[in-house]
Amino acid sequence: MAKGAKRALQLPKQQLLILAVCRFAEPVAMTSVYPYIPEMIQSFNVRDDKVARWAGLMSATFSLSQCLTGIAWGRASDRFGRKPIIILALTCTMISSILFGFSKNLLWAFITRSLQGLSNGNVGIIRTAVAELVPQKELQPRAFSIMPLVWNIGSIFGPSFGGSLVHPVERYPKIFGKFKLLKEYPFALPNLLISILFMCGITAGFLFLHETLEEKKSHRDYGLLLGKFLTNSCTRRSPRRAWSNVEESDPFLSGLSSELSTPVSGSSPAVKLLKQSPGWAEVFSGQSNINLVVYTFLAMHSVAYDQLLPIFMHYPVQSIQDSDVHLPWKFAGGFGIDSNRIGLLFTFYGVFGMLIQFFVFPPFARRYGVLNCLKACCLTFPLVYVATPFTALLPTDSSRQGIMMLLMLIKGFCGIFAFPCSTILLTNSAASLKILGTLNGVATSISAIGRAAGPALAGATFTKGVDIGYVVISWWTLALVAIVGAIPVWFLVEMEGFGGDQDEDESDEEEEEDEEEGGGGGDGDDAKASAIPAAEARSRKSSAPSIAEEAVEDDEEMPESRFLTPATATTSQSPSRRQSLQLRRVSSPIGLGPGIIPAGARRYSSDLGATRSGLGVGGTSYY
Numbered sequence: 001m002a003k004g005a006k007r008a009l010q011l012p013k014q015q016l017l018i019l020a021v022c023r024f025a026e027p028v029a030m031t032s033v034y035p036y037i038p039e040m041i042q043s044f045n046v047r048d049d050k051v052a053r054w055a056g057l058m059s060a061t062f063s064l065s066q067c068l069t070g071i072a073w074g075r076a077s078d079r080f081g082r083k084p085i086i087i088l089a090l091t092c093t094m095i096s097s098i099l100f101g102f103s104k105n106l107l108w109a110f111i112t113r114s115l116q117g118l119s120n121g122n123v124g125i126i127r128t129a130v131a132e133l134v135p136q137k138e139l140q141p142r143a144f145s146i147m148p149l150v151w152n153i154g155s156i157f158g159p160s161f162g163g164s165l166v167h168p169v170e171r172y173p174k175i176f177g178k179f180k181l182l183k184e185y186p187f188a189l190p191n192l193l194i195s196i197l198f199m200c201g202i203t204a205g206f207l208f209l210h211e212t213l214e215e216k217k218s219h220r221d222y223g224l225l226l227g228k229f230l231t232n233s234c235t236r237r238s239p240r241r242a243w244s245n246v247e248e249s250d251p252f253l254s255g256l257s258s259e260l261s262t263p264v265s266g267s268s269p270a271v272k273l274l275k276q277s278p279g280w281a282e283v284f285s286g287q288s289n290i291n292l293v294v295y296t297f298l299a300m301h302s303v304a305y306d307q308l309l310p311i312f313m314h315y316p317v318q319s320i321q322d323s324d325v326h327l328p329w330k331f332a333g334g335f336g337i338d339s340n341r342i343g344l345l346f347t348f349y350g351v352f353g354m355l356i357q358f359f360v361f362p363p364f365a366r367r368y369g370v371l372n373c374l375k376a377c378c379l380t381f382p383l384v385y386v387a388t389p390f391t392a393l394l395p396t397d398s399s400r401q402g403i404m405m406l407l408m409l410i411k412g413f414c415g416i417f418a419f420p421c422s423t424i425l426l427t428n429s430a431a432s433l434k435i436l437g438t439l440n441g442v443a444t445s446i447s448a449i450g451r452a453a454g455p456a457l458a459g460a461t462f463t464k465g466v467d468i469g470y471v472v473i474s475w476w477t478l479a480l481v482a483i484v485g486a487i488p489v490w491f492l493v494e495m496e497g498f499g500g501d502q503d504e505d506e507s508d509e510e511e512e513e514d515e516e517e518g519g520g521g522g523d524g525d526d527a528k529a530s531a532i533p534a535a536e537a538r539s540r541k542s543s544a545p546s547i548a549e550e551a552v553e554d555d556e557e558m559p560e561s562r563f564l565t566p567a568t569a570t571t572s573q574s575p576s577r578r579q580s581l582q583l584r585r586v587s588s589p590i591g592l593g594p595g596i597i598p599a600g601a602r603r604y605s606s607d608l609g610a611t612r613s614g615l616g617v618g619g620t621s622y623y
Helices: 004-006 013-043 048-080 082-101 106-119 122-133 137-144 146-165 179-185 189-208 223-232 268-274 287-312 337-367 370-393 397-428 433-468 472-491 502-516 524-541 545-556 575-581
Strands: 586-589 620-622
Touching: 013 048, 013 082, 013 106, 013 122, 013 146, 013 189, 013 287, 013 620, 048 082, 048 106, 048 122, 048 287, 048 433, 082 106, 082 189, 122 146, 122 189, 122 397, 122 433, 137 146, 137 337, 137 397, 137 502, 146 397, 179 545, 189 223, 287 337, 287 370, 287 433, 287 472, 287 620, 337 370, 337 397, 370 397, 370 472, 370 586, 397 433, 575 586
Parallel strands: none
Antiparallel strands: 586 620
């Protein structure tokens, strides 16, 4: 494999790592509330049998609020760039999380929880940035597993923070006994500590994250300049060129080019084309619609299961000798454990998920395909949900918690595979990269409806179930939702994504390198002449699509007598592309005055003269 092809199959690890740092605080903040939400609601003088309903409504409030702003965050990232919107969303989420920790009543908790949902727009934006960094299908399982891996690592720390640091004055009187603020607000400490993680992510993003939106890459980024200034004193290596996809042939002054020059990406037609807002018909294609339905149902039952588990495990134990118990269906007991133990179980859950995400998912997805993995997971979810309530019938605490841990690991394994697979399929179903930010914003909003409906439905059915003595109702309802959500998976098609054109570019580079090394078997003139069409092909690909099509059409209208010789025209391109690239070259001496070169000729050189200053400096023209 040529050097260019090898470079194309390398992950941009530095940028993915920075995105992971930016993302890390959000899962910690989101999962830290799972262990202590039942205790928080109880502290608001809510009866035990009503806790599940209010917890479900609180989760629904978060998701519905996220639904209202998901598309807006995505559209804003398409217009202003990924980086500024990521930083803004992180800042808003940090502030709303701190406010949630200072809740003293249900109204304040619901208001701040809704603010968290409104500001939580980074899910789709970071997913879009990953897709723009890694368009190659071969690398997508690894790249798209990084953000779920970050979520799993965050889910290790989150429940530990939430379960062990609430009521700090009572639990750790020697350390926090003198802090009156923490005594008055017993749920504030976890959120205050998590804000430090948010600040680390915001700082890392501002100083080191590169913009991935094509239109904004060439803009001056003062955060990157400051980051380079701060890191220059810590390294002896020569400063690298800033990461950019801008071609070297772009003009110094965008929009200026001579009549004999190739249109460049900075010219006004290309800029107008890039700034056109994509239509909604492009966003809602057939496969994208099916993927959105699948992702919504997946979020609906998976998130509801994770949020119902702490309520189920916190609910008091019911003895099987109770007169209201009629096995095997009628029983209404839980585990009766506190938030500290619940947080410990979720920590093991997160550690397992991290290992599976890092070591198992990428090779499995590459070997069996993301669609096949998604189908297998969707068939497993209902089985786990049906079996979960029967763990409460086991005789001892250790047996109940052990079997529950096993079911949680199976469910976690399926969730770790299902969400990245669904994300990859949704990304590859997009019509173009221009609409990817909007599509992921739509996915965030629509899936938020599922994340709202799932916990609300699970909480309401759990409350109703324990009232009538059938706790299985809530879990079997989730199983039914999972079965319905598995049906559209069988109508999905695994599409190619956006890496095809880049692979062709790399094959062109490979052939050009072989010809320069003399591997073609011809003389030097033939090798140089055959290398020119490849260079021209890359120049055309870097231009706006409409401009490139015009150039190809102009070339196809030229008579065959004006093409190069067959030996020179032999390349590895497709027949139609070879025909469009067979041009006659003539010298372009200094001046480029009338009569020097044929009328209608196009100049393909370094653009140093005709494009940047309007004065020819020599080179080669083709017609």
